Amino acid sequence: MCGIVGYIGHREAWPVITKGLHRLEYRGYDSAGIALLNGDLKTYKKAGKVSDLEDFALNLDKSGTIGMGHTRWATHGEPCDRNSHPHPSGNGKLSIIHNGIIENYAVLKEALQAKGHTFISDTDTEVLVHLIEEIQERDQLELAEAVRVALTKVIGAYAIVVMSKEEPEQLVAARKGSPMVIGVGEGEYFIASDASPIVEYTKNVIYLKDNQIATLRTDNLVVRSIDNIIQTPSVQELSLKLEMLEKGGFDHFMLKEIYEQARSIKDCMRGRIYPGEGKVQLGGIKDYTEKLKNAERIVIVACGTSWHAGLVGEYLIEEYARIPVEVEYASEFRYRNPIISEKDIVIAISQSGETADTMAAIELAKERGATIFGICNVVGSSIPRITHAGVYTHAGPEIGVASTKAFTAQVTVLTLIALYVAQQKGTINQAQMVSMLTELDEIPTLVEKCLAQDAFVKEIAQKLKDSSNCLFLGRGSGFPVALEGALKLKEISYIHAEGYPAAEMKHGPIALIDEDMPVIFIATKNSSYEKVISNIQEVKARKGKVIAIVTEGDKEVKKMADYVIEIPDTNEAYLPLLATIPLQFLSYHIAVLRGCNVDQPRNLAKSVTVE
Ligand code: M6R
Secondary structure, eight states, X not given: OOEEEEEESSSOHHHHHHHHHHHHGGGOOSEEEEEEEESEEEEEEEESOHHHHHHHTTTSOOOOSEEEEEEEOOSSSOSXXXXXXXXXXXXXXXXXXXXXXXXXXXXXXXHHHHTTOOOSSSOHHHHHHHHHHHHHHHHTOOHHHHHHHHHTTOOEEEEEEEEETTEEEEEEEEEEBSOOEEEEOSSOEEEESSSTTTTTTOSEEEEOOTTEEEEEETTEEEEEETTSOEEOOOOEEOOOXXXXXXXXXXXXXXXXXXXXXXXXXXXXXXXXXXGGGTEEOOGGGGGGHHHHXXXXXXXXXXXXXXXXXXXXXXXXXXXXIOOOEEEEEHHHHTTSOOOOOTTOEEEEEESSSOOHHHHHHHHHHHHTTOEEEEEESSXXXXXXXXXXXXXXXXOXXXXXXXXXXXXXXXXXXXXXXXXXXXXXXXXSOHHHHHHHHHHHHTHHHHHHHHHTTHHHHHHHHHHHTTOSEEEEEEOTTHHHHHHHHHHHHHHHHOOEEEEEEGGGGGGTGGGGOSTTOEEEEEOOSSTTHHHHHHHHHHHHHTTOEEEEEEETTOOHHHHHOSEEEEEOOOOGGGHHHHHHHHHHHHHHHHHHHTTOOSSSOTTOOSSOOOO
């Protein structure tokens, strides 16, 4: 949440920063601001999108080769010009941008007010820049040292960049709990919340670690720990490619990412499955094979779409590896007193690898001795660094706020884990393994077939676009698919939607059914097919409108449903990988038809780094 970009070097900073902010807008987009150092410290900020800031500054002087910018997702204080970053210090000499939350800001603010500081914004960030100013003036410290001392007083999460007009040849950056990447160029440095603003200038990056403070000058970089010990950062090469960050001819990133799923699922399986040999290989967790084989329980923690993937994982792991699984909302898990011990394996699932609630759940489980695996998409993000082992999803950058290809890649990894453990434990035999892996290997081709339904699903979207509510129903692993379909619809089209296990309908939701209630059923040919047919009849008897996802060639459901969307037949285990795709299209087209901002839905941000 919140995106930050900094630049110091020989280029004009404004274009580098604005371009970077556009790339980071998925992290927050309620206001944006930039500060430039060019003799003086100039600040431009505006509520709204980065493009609003660009319009505002169109005819203003934007020269300077040192600067920093911010795109905000509001936590403390409403989105408005005044609360936008960068924030100046009281004496106007310093400026700060910040991603995260300063938890003890109220105490710090009171102490600073007692010393005569006055504040113009409602943000926690402004408190921090005043604190740096106070320490710098009191102890006559250089900027980097004042930042370091100030951070020792701070409780919370942050990635910050600070500039001073009295020390104009540097940017000081620090992180704890919020991501920060430094790009190392020739006589220039970049700094950003992720590598997307950096990749077109350099492939050499340093992932700043928690409690590190970096001082960037055009010709050198010094990294210190918060305890003032010099650190030797390691430079890594980015595998990210520029075209991965562009829409590639699609109207929206979400649509591009839906279409990428045949490729992303294939990438996720590459080098991990050997159908002919009936073998799964997962290098990232192989050192924990014995632990997995002997696990008495697996606990999955995640949020949002990743939590839905976890529910699919529960079906798969219990069915094939025969290990009991519990799936927990990370945000709930951490605020109770969960029973977790060194005997447990905890799997944390997160596309971004930065979700604050998931990170906090991991820390709690770790304190209690559990072994933690991560299933993450963003390479080098925070979660893979705090887990014992893990498996990357390799879906490529997901920029649309609504998660699509990350979900199917997470489900693919969970499938691989289930089959890997099943193989190790012998809970499925070799012939079954060969057959299951052969079918899994075909999934990308079947996904292509689901993608070919785009235009047809758009026609159905036309009929549903004015609905106020929608119900999504499924059974077995079709239930998490229903939940995911409902989440997609509500987050991008603002239509109220609920996902339920189909059999639960009669325990309450059935009261909602009338001619205005579209009900989307996951009604593929699987073990609960007959039961789902009964549920469809119950809805039709009450004049509900039925849209059903069915298996190719289905005749029964077609007789009852208003619309059917066919998906190819496959092993029941892989149903979520296919059935999710028409639901992604459905919510996408409904949202577009309603004129919603699909890639940047209101109030949301891609990576939720606040608790
Ligand atoms: O990055 P994560 O997977 O940890 O994010 C979890 C949720 O915030 C995320 O899935 C969210 O629900 C998406 N907007 C859903 O489309």
